[in-house]
Amino acid sequence: MASLNEVDHQLLPRQHIQDHDSANAVKHYWGYPDRVIPCTNDKGSCEYLDGVYWMHTVSMLYTFIMWAVIGGILLVIVLARLFRPHRKGTGAESQKLKQGFLYRSWRSVASGCRRYLLPESLPRFFPNTTRLQIVILATICVYLTIFSLVGIVYKTWITPVKNSDKFNTRTGLGGFSDRVGALAYALTPLTIALSSRDSILSLLTGVPYQHFNFLHRWTGRIIFIQSFLHTLGWTIIEGKLYQPQPRVYVNFIKQTYMVWGIVAQILITFLYIFSTRWAIRLTGYEFFRKSHYVVAGVYLGACWGHWSKLACWMIAALGIMGIDLGLRILRVCLIHLGYKDGNKGLGFRAITSTVETFNDPSGTIVRLSFTHNHEPWSIGQHFYLTFPALSIWQSHPFTTASVPPTALVQPTHTYIIRARKGETARLAALTQAGSGERRGVCETPVILIGPYGCGVVDTEASNLLGIAGGTGISFTMPIITAALTNPPSLTQNIEMIWIIRHTENLNWIAPELLSLKTRLESCASSVIDEEMPKEGNVGVRRVRGKRFIIRIFVTRSPETISATAQRAQNKTISTKDLEISSASSSVSASPSGNQDLQELLRPHENFSITYLDHTHPNISSIVNDFIDDTVSSGRTQVVASGPAELGTDIRSAVAARNNAGGVWRGDERCDVACVWDDRMG
Template identity: 55%
Template structure:
């Protein structure tokens, strides 16, 4: 707007926040003056809308804080506390029943997945939040625009400029893109203030981060297209006007920013990530995103506050990550005076299978313990110091003075996990044998950062936990999330009498070698008359040993094999090895997967106590998550919860960090 205003004839200048100063009185032709009035009014309105947007965001965060404050306190069961156990069986106040009933009703409606082909495996609640954001941006992008055209003469020529509300519209979407940038960065941070306020795990916010980034890309494209049309077609004479326009410093930075956001968007597409690799995506995403923020600062310094906030959020996140790592690794070792940075020394044990193999990591390291269900980011310095992987701890937390013992189960795929497999195979001790035997074991350095994530159960047996029926479901290496739950429950007197079903779906019997010692301990604990623990393992791609033996030698008939009516569409073979322990069962499926809906509903009908709410703690492939969300949503019943049957208040804690 500066080029159509004559500062030499200005009687005064009016400052407009985030924009060029306005010269008054206007000495241009009447059409240009009216256009300037409209442009500055649209800009001031745009600034107001950005502030309203952040006021709404602040209001939503305040609402989360209020709801977390007002929600009824969970009734806990502490160690040897009979009084509290009796109290947990009481129906509860009308307020707590109404609260739980509303939660159950919301889960029934908003927990399932929808439009998976377009949005991926996300819940309806996440889609609702995205829809609200899109609706807000659409409304406030179109409202407050002057939809009018002015044809104004170009001085000393017979040409005319075409001035429209497109300039105000383009500035509007550009301003909203700037204001949306700090939120997009905050949604991507690991040390998330949004997680602290809302209690929502940072990984659940990544969906909104991805779509907010796509929104910014679309806004940037429309902003660029709008001003290209204005300066390259509507203003005269051409191409003089456009050449002078594009050569300005702020426009050079604008072009750089547009190229960078296009790069970020293109290389964030799932198909492109598969071609270039996830490591390339992560490294370039971090670097290019911050250069993009700097280019936006150079493009329009009047709105640099949004870019400063974005850089500040990113810097705080990185600083806290670095501090976390130092707190874990810098200090004395084994009580001596060797002060400095010390990485953990982990054993690397490899298990072979047709799906690429699995690595088991184990080590002890002196640091503060974690809570059940939390995860660490692991960096293997022998492979690279520029990448870390989020992995859920598969071992139960240990408190001081015991050194915390870490166990991780990692599926070997591409990239870093493939190199981890190669590292494990670097010293092959014995030839590989069939059935998934251990091929090799060696030691490597590990750098930790964490812990992160929500707490599923307290790590200390004397700390009360919420009374609830628990069903732990895992698929493959998702066992890392559910195994600590079962281990803590089996070793804590606080869980005596509380129903806990431990479900593990694997492809082959040899997969049980990953957690052989822990599984043996759970099998022993399941025999206890005090614990209400049941273990059921489903093997989906093998037949029972009895069947394989009969096929090889023809010495045994199928009549000798017990048929189990497992929750699937076909009959399944139940291993006779588990017949001596009714609480431990292995079922061989006929190339199908167990019905998770049948498992969940069967647990509620036959195992769950009506005095306790029900928690489903699960991890596995994305398809398992989709089925479980649908299953959990279908069994939630707010009316039954209101009447006092609390088992129908069913929540799902889903962990998608499979090794």
């Protein structure tokens, strides 16, 4: 094992021109080799060393400042969440009370931020990304750019090479290269934290971990750029500016810490290339996910080997990865370890689930259901599912379409999954092994990991608008159901919008949708209309009890309508018994022979189906109509999930309805929150 002096001598080339053997004393520097005192070299070399060590000291200071700023921001967010002012009173009672200064200030700031930071910008470069995320990324880039350039000694020294007629060119390039390398090291723990499922950032901020993925990708790219600049800088210095060549560069590149540096640069390049969209499409998502995790761990080790004096950043990053992996294993054990059936003792138990497929013009949809005894989750959270019958090496995130139990009963899970390529396609294929009445239905074991994410229910919102596109109903329906069924819920005005391609898509959640439809009667009977004076002698409706409406939009109706109308003539139910509105023309339809679908298509004043001719509903009009026509008091929460384009429209519509000045004046209709989830299953 090498002694300490031997290790130091291995770093002598990295210390440029210092001679430890002739040193009277050494000065210790955190994160850098010790400096020989006094300097016995020529004047230019000594001035250069003064600049190098000063730049290093400033670099360390900047890394500490960066984390002090991050810690300060997180502290402010935590304190704001803990001491957030709440609305006085509940429901209509709050309208009679003058809300306090702090509450109005808080809500005004929140509304103003949503108006300007919620919409998407620069879609060509940042598709489906809010302005808030872009602003955060821009702030990080500006900080790193400024502090990479400030505090650099911009000077050149031409110094003689001993026992030679050649000269070295010494500049501030070495200090700059070390600076970007140090900042890359300091940024690494943040990048790892932004990718963790059990995220400490989510715990502190209340923001679901998946919303950090954008910043994780871009901070990773920033680290790649920094490491490239660091490598390029020292390649120029050791391969060109120092003499004689090629001896200096050969001796430099053979050192152990440089070998690890080359390995680290190769690994970070691999991570960058294989995280691009075209590479993921080429190699598959599972290759990306597993290789990314393994290579990232090896990369952290290589960085540690490259410059162990700053290993603290790599230790922190490895610790975050280890905690995240450990908590995943713990979650699996808590859910699946227990006593097996038949007194077989303690062991691992997979969950038996029922899989049902729906084949319609929009593709194949899988409905997966099971009941298992474990702790309930918060509404809005999701689980990762593994199907051992297909592969134990893959897990996919899905949002459960069921509501967690409030009593001591076993939770029931329901998932609506679109069968695409790969694992979900093979899951749908399992059901084709049956025959007769069981064809399209089968059972398969499931391994459940979770829950992940954060709860999304706003207990102070009086109005709730849920908008779902396709399988996005898995996210919005539990929120709607909880608002209707939980007595403590303060939400009094509820509307559910579901945008589907074909009428047959109603079968995906027919039992749950029928249950919601039965509540329309009880909600309708509890509504009392009153006229409330307003400027211009205009009255608005004050809603007592719960107002609940379901609106379905079918975007590709012509084919479906013609088929169902033809079946109607073959005696299922008369088409004139169904009054279904259409944006283009009034069309009648009938159920497709399925009893649940037939019941769903029965007319009801608060349940409408609108057929659109290969168009999509205007999301801005839906949001505006809900707020203008039905909201008389209280804040509004819009919860939505579906295709990315739907998210773009919803963010824009909600942002336009927010107005900080209106909230300050007491008009809570100008305070509209938005929760978007783009995982559709």
